[in-house]
Structure formats: C-alpha cells, structure tokens
C-alpha cells in the first residue's frame with residue numbers, strides 16, 4: 001500500500017488506454033547483466049567510449065577495440081531477456097503497446113518476443129563493411145577472429161564480468177583483425193551507431209512518426225542523457241502527448257514527464273502487466289526466447 005501502490009495505479013491508468021510507444025534504454029537491460037554505464041553503476045566504466053572518428057581513423061585504436069570486443073562479446077552473448085523485457089512483450093501482445101524504440105544494441109526486446117522493434121542505435125550482433133556495405137553476423141566474424149587469433153585467449157587472463165576488458169599494449173599488438181570477406185579489403189565495423197556518428201535519417205523519421213501517433217510515450221530505463229533519445233521526449237511534450245518515465249534515478253526528461261517512477265523495472269513492469277494486460281489473451285510469456293543476445297561490450 002501507500003506510495004508504491006498509488007504510483008502503479010497512476011501508471012496503469014495511463015497505460016491501460018493503449019496507444020503506448022515505448023522508448024527503452026540501458027536501464028532495462030541491467031537486470032540481464034548488461035551494465036548501464038550511465039546509470040547508478042556508471043562509475044564502473046573503465047574505458048571511454050569509442051568514437052566513429054577514432055575507430056575509422058586510428059588503426060591502433062581499432063585493433064584495441066576489436067581485441068577487447070572479441071573477448072567481451074562472448075562474455076555477454078549469453079545474456080537473456082529479463083522480466084522487464086517480457087512484461088513489455090505482454091503489454092504488446094495485449095494490444096496496449098503500438099511500438100518499441102530502443103537505444104539498446106543487445107537485441108533483448110526481440111529475444112523476449114516483442115515485434116517491430118526499432119533499434120535506434122543498431123545491433124551489436126551484426127557487422128557491416130564500411131567499403132562495400134556487405135552485412136554479416138557477429139557470430140561469423142567471431143569465428144574468423146578466433147581462427148586468426150588461436151593463441152589469444154590463453155594469453156589474456158583477466159576479463160571483467162561485464163566484458164569491459166583490460167588488455168596490455170603488447171596483448172593488443174598481437175591481436176590480428178580481419179577485413180571484409182566479401183570484398184576482401186573493406187574495414188569492418190559493428191553495425192551500431194558509435195559516439196560521433198548520426199542515426200540514419202530514415203530511422204529517425206520512422207521514430208518521430210511513431211511518437212507523433214502515440215497516446216502515451218513510456219520511457220523505460222533511460223537517463224535521456226543523449227539527444228538521440230531525448231529528442232523523442234521533447235517531441236511528445238511539444239505535441240501534448242503524456243510522457244511517463246520509469247527509471248532508477250533522475251533523468252534529463254523529468255521536467256517534461258506527466259509521471260516519473262523510480263523503481264527496478266524487472267519488478268515494476270510485471271506488476272504493471274499483471275494490472276493492465278491480465279484480461280488479454282496471451283500465449284506463454286517468454287517461452288522459447290532463444291535468439292542470441294548481445295551487449296555493447298566495448299562501446
């Protein structure tokens with residue numbers, strides 16, 4: 001009883017009418033073991049994010065990125081959707097959620113069974129050639145990197161559980177990167193939007209259209225630090241569309257919110273789904289959600 005109940009009542013009241021568009025961020029995936037570098041544990045980050053300019057312009061930095069990412073990838077590739085992701089799927093299955101925009105590159109919404117997810121910043125489990133544009137799976141690249149670096153694992157001892165790997169300079173120097181297998185020479189890059197890079201315009205337009213048609217914009221687990229996501233909150237507010245923000249800790253969108261909820265999403269969202277989606281006919285929730293889940297290991 002008390003404030004928590006009142007908050008869930010208010011949240012349920014806004015969501016029960018449907019037309020919800022979800023905007024999710026790293027905070028939704030922390031309970032899957034993927035760190036939120038801007039959240040409460042953000043101080044744990046040991047490396048500054050790779051920028052597009054550094055990645056493409058500095059061969060040594062690129063080699064370091066791939067060496068760390070090669071280790072970090074497998075550490076968290078096993079991450080699975082949590083109760084928060086599954087609750088979003090329940091809300092979608094109940095017809096209450098019209099669209100999902102995520103800032104996460106981990107693929108966990110889709111792995112939880114949600115459909116039509118717009119992945120604003122791309123997916124880490126896909127790789128693109130910057131020369132010929134050919135796309136391949138990260139799994140395939142992982143296989144090629146293992147072949148090119150048969151002794152690398154043995155040489156590298158300590159790996160952070162979150163994949164934010166520390167490597168000595170000599171370990172990085174010994175790591176062999178690979179080029180595009182399709183054109184033979186192209187530079188490969190994870191198909192995610194790096195810092196210093198812009199989200200493709202057609203993807204942004206699609207998100208603005210979704211937000212413009214929403215009855216409610218529900219922000220889940222984003223501190224809205226970067227304009228890439230915050231602009232959708234600003235748009236909704238400008239259009240008079242209620243914004244609800246559920247996040248642990250304050251966000252840069254709180255001033256625009258009709259309601260803010262500070263609670264662990266893995267508990268809050270199932271409680272919300274129980275309240276508003278219970279009557280809707282849904283299949284087994286989360287069962288068989290097996291697609292590879294990934295993480296922004298070295299971003």
Ligand SMILES: [Zn+2]
Nearest residue numbers: 129180183186
């Ligand atoms: Zn290529």
